[in-house]
Amino acid sequence: MTAELMIGTDLAAEMVAKAAERAAAVQEKYGVQPCLATVLVGDDPASATYVRMKQNRSKKAGIASRSVVLPAETTTEELVAEIRKLSEDPEVHGILLQHPVPAQIDERAAFEAIDPGKDVDGVTMLSFAAMAFGDPGFRSATPGGIMRLLAEYDVPLEGAHAVVIGRSPILGKPAGMLLLASNATVTYAHSRTRDLPELVRTADVVIAAVGKANFVRGDWLKPGAVVVDAGYNEGNVGDVHFEEAAEVARLITPVPGGVGPMTIALLLEQTVDAAEAQLG
Known part of the structure; x- marks a missing residue:
């Protein structure tokens, strides 16, 4: 393996530790513990595991957790009503709706029920x-x-060509916007992109967020590319064929231990940001 690993675990731990210090300061100053509410619809085992993980990390960061678990047959209207209650509750500072939600629910309507000041996800x-x-x-x-992980590893983004594989509204699309804000030249790729391997070979930075195990192969990559695997599939497998990609890339994130810890750390950091803004 030639690529250096971009490990998110240590940086995430630093972020959580700093969030804990800030949460303690908020509690000391205002007598209020920052609170993250998690909303889970249905009993999907993976989603339930993710929620428990986020709740456990919250405790380590001195952030209170409130859990709302709704049955799988919940309607959009019922879910929106629950989220609006949390949005109006002054004791709740951040709201996380675990996704995906069951097929009968309008996920976008549910997201938009979150008070923007509490939209820590x-x-x-x-x-x-x-x-x-x-x-x-x-x-x-x-x-x-x-973005925090790329900065930690001093990945130069200005003028770089970044290819984002995936266009979901909560991963692919915002990733492209943040890269663009860092002066990268961004190309979005998706299921209807023609000649995808050839396009990916032009990328200095590849963000894989397609939701298919081992989708991006090593021979798709430009030698020396930076590869960020934002996928997580059954069996602890990402969207990038790790062994192949590691022989070509300069930097690569492992799965697990790369992007995942960073996601939770930023969620907790932003929960404290929200608490500070609402109280101060």
Whole structure:
């Protein structure tokens, strides 16, 4: 293996430790513990595991957790009503809707029920607009975590060609906006992109967020490229064929231990940001 690993674990631990210090300061000054509310619809095992992980990390950061678990048959209207209650609750500072939600729910309507001041996962249209226009606001947790990881490893983005594979509104699209704000030249690729391997070979930075195990192969990459695997599939497998890519890339994120810890760390950091803004 020739690539250096971009490990998110240590940086994420530093971020959580700093968030814990700030959370303690908020509690000392205002007598209020920052609180993150998680909303889970249904009983998908992977989603339930993610929520538990976020709640456990919250405790380590001195952030209170409130859990709302709704049955799988919940309607859009019922979910929106629950989220609006949390949005109006002054004891809740951040709201996370675990996604994906069951098929009968309008996910976008549910996201938009989150008070923008509590959108610590960066999923509302207002948060996306802030990222697109470079305004202050919450970053989508995974793209924001990716940017922090790239900065930690001194990846030069100005003038670089970045290819983002995937165009979801909470991962691919905001990742491209944040890269653009760093003066990268950004190309979005997706399921209808023609000659995808040839396009990826032109990239200095590749963000894989397609949701298919081992989708990006080593011979798709430009030698010396920086590869960020934002995928997570069954069996702890990312969207990039790691062994092949590591023989070509200069830097690469492992799965697990790369992007995942950064996502949670940024979520907690932004929860403390939200608490400070609401209290101060």
